Structures are given as structure tokens and as C-alpha cells.
Amino acid sequence: MENQLTLDVNGKRTTITVDDPQMPLLYALRDDLGLHGPRFGCGLGQCGACTVHVNGIAVRSCLYPSAQAVGKKIVTLEGLGTADHPHPLQKAFIEEQAVQCGYCINGMIMQAAAFLKTNKHPSENEIKRALAGNLCRCGTHVRIVRAIKRSTEMA
Amino acid sequence: MLTQTVTRREFLKAGGSLVVTFSLSGLLPSLAAQDQTAAKSVALDQVDGFLSIDASGGVTLYSGHVDLGTGVRTALTQIVADELDVPFQNVKIIEGDTLLTPDQGITWGSLTIQVAGMQIRQAAATARAALVSEAAKRFNLPASELATESGTVTAKSGTQRAPYSELVGGRNFDLKVDAKAPLKDPGQYKIVGQSIPRVDIPAKVTGEFTYMQDFKLSGMLHGRVIRPTAIRAELLSYDDSGAKRIKGFVQTVRQGNFLAVVAENEWAAIKAATAVKANWSTWEGLPEKSELWNYVRSTKINSDEVLQSVGDPAEAMQQATKKMNATYNFAIHTHGSIGPSCAVVEWKEDKLTCWSASQATHALRKQLANMFSIPPENIRCLYVDGAGCYGRNGHEDAAADAALLAKVTGRPVRVQWMRADEHGWDPKGPPILLDYRGAVDSEGNVVAWESEVFLPEKPKQFAVTLLAAELSGLPKDTAFPGNINQSLAIPYTFSNIRATVHWLAHTPLRPSWIRSPGRMQNTFGNESFMDELAYAAGSDPLEFRLRNLNDPRGTELLERLAKAADWQPRKTRNAKSDIASGRGVSYTKYELVRTYVGVVADVKVDRKTGKIQVTKFTVVHDCGQIINPDGLRNQIEGNVIQTVSRTLIEEVQFNRSTVTSVDWVSYPILTFPDVPEVEVELIDRPKEKPWGAGEPAAAVVPSAISNAVFDAVGVRLRSVPFTPDKVLSALKKV
Numbered sequence: 001m002e003n004q005l006t007l008d009v010n011g012k013r014t015t016i017t018v019d020d021p022q023m024p025l026l027y028a029l030r031d032d033l034g035l036h037g038p039r040f041g042c043g044l045g046q047c048g049a050c051t052v053h054v055n056g057i058a059v060r061s062c063l064y065p066s067a068q069a070v071g072k073k074i075v076t077l078e079g080l081g082t083a084d085h086p087h088p089l090q091k092a093f094i095e096e097q098a099v100q101c102g103y104c105i106n107g108m109i110m111q112a113a114a115f116l117k118t119n120k121h122p123s124e125n126e127i128k129r130a131l132a133g134n135l136c137r138c139g140t141h142v143r144i145v146r147a148i149k150r151s152t153e154m155a
Numbered sequence: 156m157l158t159q160t161v162t163r164r165e166f167l168k169a170g171g172s173l174v175v176t177f178s179l180s181g182l183l184p185s186l187a188a189q190d191q192t193a194a195k196s197v198a199l200d201q202v203d204g205f206l207s208i209d210a211s212g213g214v215t216l217y218s219g220h221v222d223l224g225t226g227v228r229t230a231l232t233q234i235v236a237d238e239l240d241v242p243f244q245n246v247k248i249i250e251g252d253t254l255l256t257p258d259q260g261i262t263w264g265s266l267t268i269q270v271a272g273m274q275i276r277q278a279a280a281t282a283r284a285a286l287v288s289e290a291a292k293r294f295n296l297p298a299s300e301l302a303t304e305s306g307t308v309t310a311k312s313g314t315q316r317a318p319y320s321e322l323v324g325g326r327n328f329d330l331k332v333d334a335k336a337p338l339k340d341p342g343q344y345k346i347v348g349q350s351i352p353r354v355d356i357p358a359k360v361t362g363e364f365t366y367m368q369d370f371k372l373s374g375m376l377h378g379r380v381i382r383p384t385a386i387r388a389e390l391l392s393y394d395d396s397g398a399k400r401i402k403g404f405v406q407t408v409r410q411g412n413f414l415a416v417v418a419e420n421e422w423a424a425i426k427a428a429t430a431v432k433a434n435w436s437t438w439e440g441l442p443e444k445s446e447l448w449n450y451v452r453s454t455k456i457n458s459d460e461v462l463q464s465v466g467d468p469a470e471a472m473q474q475a476t477k478k479m480n481a482t483y484n485f486a487i488h489t490h491g492s493i494g495p496s497c498a499v500v501e502w503k504e505d506k507l508t509c510w511s512a513s514q515a516t517h518a519l520r521k522q523l524a525n526m527f528s529i530p531p532e533n534i535r536c537l538y539v540d541g542a543g544c545y546g547r548n549g550h551e552d553a554a555a556d557a558a559l560l561a562k563v564t565g566r567p568v569r570v571q572w573m574r575a576d577e578h579g580w581d582p583k584g585p586p587i588l589l590d591y592r593g594a595v596d597s598e599g600n601v602v603a604w605e606s607e608v609f610l611p612e613k614p615k616q617f618a619v620t621l622l623a624a625e626l627s628g629l630p631k632d633t634a635f636p637g638n639i640n641q642s643l644a645i646p647y648t649f650s651n652i653r654a655t656v657h658w659l660a661h662t663p664l665r666p667s668w669i670r671s672p673g674r675m676q677n678t679f680g681n682e683s684f685m686d687e688l689a690y691a692a693g694s695d696p697l698e699f700r701l702r703n704l705n706d707p708r709g710t711e712l713l714e715r716l717a718k719a720a721d722w723q724p725r726k727t728r729n730a731k732s733d734i735a736s737g738r739g740v741s742y743t744k745y746e747l748v749r750t751y752v753g754v755v756a757d758v759k760v761d762r763k764t765g766k767i768q769v770t771k772f773t774v775v776h777d778c779g780q781i782i783n784p785d786g787l788r789n790q791i792e793g794n795v796i797q798t799v800s801r802t803l804i805e806e807v808q809f810n811r812s813t814v815t816s817v818d819w820v821s822y823p824i825l826t827f828p829d830v831p832e833v834e835v836e837l838i839d840r841p842k843e844k845p846w847g848a849g850e851p852a853a854a855v856v857p858s859a860i861s862n863a864v865f866d867a868v869g870v871r872l873r874s875v876p877f878t879p880d881k882v883l884s885a886l887k888k889v
Contacts, residue, residue, distance in 0.1 A: 019402040023422045031421050036369045037362030041493050042574040043425075046819040049493055077362035086361060093360040097352060097785055100793055101224025101543035102359035103494040109360060128827040135819060137493045138224060138543045139796030141830040143789065 010079030037077025100138030219259030251538025265847025475594030494542030512541025582667030599692030639673025682858030737867025765879030
């Protein structure tokens, strides 16, 4: 039961062949498209490590069926910017050194990027509430909040 | 990109530098010497175990310790660049490859900078001295007339100069590490002591970084293990007909009680694992969760060990009028890595190559050799960054799973654990029970201190049973719980002290070390009981600690803490407000021999809900010479926040058969809205030895919170975690 799915990822359309169109988008992005940004953390939508944007909304790609993403614009961490041309959030995370192991950081940045579209100058508490569903184990939280705040202050 | 297995010779060629012998005797490169390069030294006492310089002046550092997300990749690079006098960006680092790096021990115990880094620093100092000596011969000048700068030896007066690459001439350092090779004067360090931005962060925030979980080999299969429904259940039968209908499914692998599926793609493996119907025997060998502490107390004691003995506390206790006793316990905890453990293993005939995020690739190599009954020389373990592990989590187990599946299938296999594997099956920080007795005299002096801790016994090997070995019936090691007796001894000058560990015959769940193993739990008991004694003595807890120290560094630290936190002795407690504020202090000299940390915790306790909000931690930290101040702050903040989470929330749940904390709902951790502010003051002592910082600040967190809660509402919380129900129940007793 092969299915062809055309996915629009980071502005590029790619057709992949999958056995199961219900396969979560995370595996299509990581295993079929070779992206490293979205990460498997729990597969249960509890930690946020797999967060990507679908039509500008932050979603948990570990639960989001691939077939449902067809025809929508998917953006991953790679689509925000590169080490040479980072997105303001990525730049702020580097400047604040807001990473320890970094495994959760994809989710932090993707969640924050979606949130900042709805609230361009949030308070610290608003940032904390917006990230309440994203888990970090290393304890990088204070830096992450600072980095997000910093990104909003960039011209 | 690490995408294929390479031999040592291929590796060195691929690196673009065929390094050959460089020695003080100036041997010319020869074919024989080139052959020698095929076996790069991994000796701890050889400079070329650690360092090479290629023809373009690029330095490679071979580190047996690995960066677990702590920033030591950057810090070790700073140490080498500065000691060798080369630009920071000219140093690249290879970590934890058993074929290329010396066995510097497990990356644990906050020892990377302190031990591994100093071995590396000494190797770099030896190399620099050798380069100067070689230049001295060429320039016909005494070595004292030469200086090093930016990868070049120069004459102090005169124009002679020689780049290291020219002096090395494409050879390697066939030199013993000279323990007496002079280190730079600390005042000369230009890179050490600087907040150099971490080298890995740009790639980690843009998705360009390759984590272990991203690592692929061509032709690789994906494996998933089907775990028993009870820890020691027997696999009676299984039906994989449902799995066989899944496209991409390759086979089911059963060996004893080890049951797994492999598939051509990851999603097929995940689906197939859930499609296999396994029939397990029942097993109910775990204690009732509600009876855990009675269970620990009644476990057979194999031996006792006195860790500290001063005077005669038992005798002093008999004489004393004001006696205290208290019992503390610290729940079973998981490591809680955000990224589940992952490994890829490839067998070629009887040779095994294993990529994993293990903190202990050299030890893992020995364990896999034991499991498969092959010589360690047939195994190469390579480190690839994973999610933070905070001790021995499941990385090594995932490696053993993958190794077994790769052996059976004859193809490279990647195993990434699912969330339930990581939460349910990683080895755990064991339950720790502590009893205290103490006495104070009428002047407020502590006249007796006795502590007893109940800990699972330590086997001789620093290993933790590999699950796949255990389940399949292959040879296995016994689990080592970490050096969990450390930091039970106290840094205070009481005249009568006795600290004893009761080594227990067993512990309910497979134990291992979690961040600050034992030190965190023992310091919780010590520093909470210290607070109880201070209160009994009618003293301010910070002043009480100062009064009982005879250690200038400790005294300075606590004085600076008092200032940083604006510590004021409490006058009165407002018993009426629903939200009560309090402050607590805690202090450690880690293991009595290294890093000093003092903290003040600010908390708010909601008397109605029992919820504790930790609003702020003020930390003063002295780990001697600081290599990278910002990296150090990052570690301290992480220690505090992770341990606030452990203290307030965390506890592994289990029934009589198995662990029931299998995800982030059944084992929650602290989230953003509850994260405290963390203010850190660093005491830099550039002339002192650098000590570890990956753990010590964690050790003081639970007691500081407990003491702050007492300050706020007058109840002692002696059982971690401090859940709202425990707070409410304690408040009812007041």
C-alpha cells in the first residue's frame, strides 16, 4: 500500500513514498527528508522536541499524520535560518548561549517563533507560559527565556 | 559527518595528515615510523595519546572524556589552545573514540576539567616544551631565549621563528607526558578564563548538528525492543503475525527474554513492535511502593563502613541534654533524558563497531566484549552527542540492544528507545534513606553528630548490567550505583562525628549514578539536619555554619553568599498569610575535597494548596581556576533548575511488577512557569587547581529548599519530593 505524498518543506516541494500515510510527519521529515531539526523526544506530544510549523502553527510532528500535512506549508528549524544566516531567534540563542545538550532547543525555537508572531513583545511571564508545554532537562530555561526576549529586541 | 566505519589507518589518512614520529632525538620519518602511525597511541602517558599537529599547524586533541552537552568540548579546547599557544580555532577535538582516544575513565563525577582536562593540559605543556627544545636546537639558542606564540616558536630577541607545523614536520609526538613539564603561569592564560562561545551551539540551534539520533549507516535496519510486562517476567510465547503484515518488517528476534523487531524503516519498526503479541509470565518481586522505606530499612545489610569518625558521639550523646534525631529519604529518580537513548551497531565478521552517546565508551567496549565473549580489541566504540544523560542512563543499553540485533540480522542496526523504554527501563537513582542523631549544649555548640545511610552495595566494576545481556542470558556485569557514599562526611568542626554507611544486599530497581549521585541525597540529609541543629541551638543557620567551619575558602564563600543574597536573620514568622515566604541556606565542600558551593533558596509556600514555589536561588561557587565563566554559569544554572525539579516533583512510580512512570505525565518534571530565577556569583581562583562543576551545585538544592520551607511555615520536609500532599500533611501536624 504505497502512497505518494508531496510535502512542502522549507519552501521546497518533495514527493516521498510512504507505506503508511498515517506515519507521523516527524519520521517523514527525519527519515525521508534527512532533516535533523525536529527531534523524537516522546512520541506522545508531551515534550515538544519534535515541534515544526504547519501553516505557521507550531505542531507536534510526532503525532501529526504525514498525509494531513500535504498541501500545507511546513517549516522546520532548518527553514528558519542557518548558522551563517540565522533567524533572529537562532541568533539570540547563540548570543545568550542558551543551549546545554540542545536536544530540546528545536522545540524551544519553533514554539517561540510561532508564539512571537502572535505577540511581538511579550513579557517574561508570557514567554514562560507560551513554553509551558516544552520540556528542557538540562535546566537551560532561564537562558532560553532571556534569548527569546532578546530576539524581540533585535531591530 | 560520521557516516562510515573507518580503520585507524584510513582515519588518519582521511584526516589529511599522516602523522609520524616526532621525538626529542629528532628521528627522521621512515616507513617504519609511518607504519607506527597505523597504531596511533592511546596511552595515557604518551603525548601523542592526546595530541597531534598536522602539516598545516592544525592541532587535534584526542579526549577520552566527552561533551555530554556540558560545554567541555569548548573548555578542553581552551585548555589545549592556551597551554600549547595555538589559536583556539586551530584545535579540533575527537572525543570518546576507543580506537583513537586514551581511556581517561567515565565522563562522570564532575571530573572532566579536573582530571581529564589536567591530563590533557600536562600533555600540551609537554608538547610545547618539546617544540621549544626542537627550535632551540635549530636556532642554536638556549630554550630560555625562546617564546611561543600563536603556533610558533620565536626567539625573544632576534628574528628566528619556526611554526609548530615545521618543527613537527608531519611527525607525531613520541614522548612520554612529563608530569614536570612547566605549565604556564596562570597570569599568562589568554584563552583559559574567557567566556569563549561554545563551538557546538550554532549548529545545534539551526538543525545542522548531527546527534546520535541523526546518525545513519547505509543498509541500516531499525530495531525496537518489546519490554517484559514485569521486570523479571519470562517470555512464554509470542505471536508476530500482525507484525509480519507491516510493510518493511524484517524479522522478530528472540533470545531468551529479549524480544525485538527489526524493520527497514523506523515507523515500520515502531508499528511492528506494538503489533507483536507477547505472553509474559507474572512476576511481583518489587516491594509495595507505599512500603518502600520499610523495605529499604529491612533489607539485609552486607557490611558497614565508617566514613568519618571524630571523637565519640555515642558517649557525647549520652551526656547531652538537648538531643535531636531525624530521618530523611530521597525517592527513586530517573535520569529523564529528553532524547531517548540511541545507538547504531555494525558487525563485520567478529568485529563490532558501536556508535552511541555513551558517557563511557571505553567501559562500554569492555562490557560488550564480555557480553559477546570477544576480545575488546575487536570492538570500537565511538561517541556521538546525544541528549544530556546526567549519569548512566540508557545509552549503553541501547548499544547492547543494537549489538545483539545487528549480530542476529547480519546488518547494521539502529535502536532508538521509545519514551517508555527510557523512563521505564533506564537504571535508576536508588532510594536513599538517612538517619541522623545530634545534640547541642546550652551554649549552642553541637556536641554530637551521627549519620547513617542505607545504600545499595557497590560491586568492584564501574558498570551497570546491560539490559540486553540480562534479558538474553548472555554474560553480564553487576550494576554499580555510583560512588553514592560520597559527601556523607561533613565539613564542620564538631568534636564528635560519626558517619556510617550500611551497604545493602539489594535495591528494588537496577541502580546507577544520577547527577551528583549520593552527594545530592547525602547533602540533603546533612544540610537539612544542620538546619535543625541550628534552630535547636537558637542560631541563625548561616552564622551557625560559619561558626562551625575552619576553612578560609569556605568562610569566604559563606560571607560572600550572605552579602549576595542579602541574608538577614529571621525575626518573626507570619503564620496568618496564605502564601508564606521563607529562605533557606545550604553549603557543601564537595566530597570534602573540592568545589565549594553555598546557596540561598527563596520560596513561597501556599498553605492552602501545599504548593511550593521556588522563586530564586542565589549561588556562590568556588571551583578554583575557572576555564570558561559563562560555560560554568550555564552548568550551575542547570544544576539548580534540574534539582529544583527533582526536589519538588520527581519520584519514580512502580507496582509490584514494574515501573509505572513511563512518560512525562506519569513522571513530570519542572516546566517554565515554575522555574526560579538563578543568580550566580563565581569566585575565580586562577592560581588554584580547577575543580568540577557539573554536579556540586546540585547537591545543595534539596536542603536549601527544605530549610526555606521551614523558615516559611515551620515544618520540616524530610522526604524528597516535597509534593503538595506532603506539605499539607506536615502543616496539619503543626
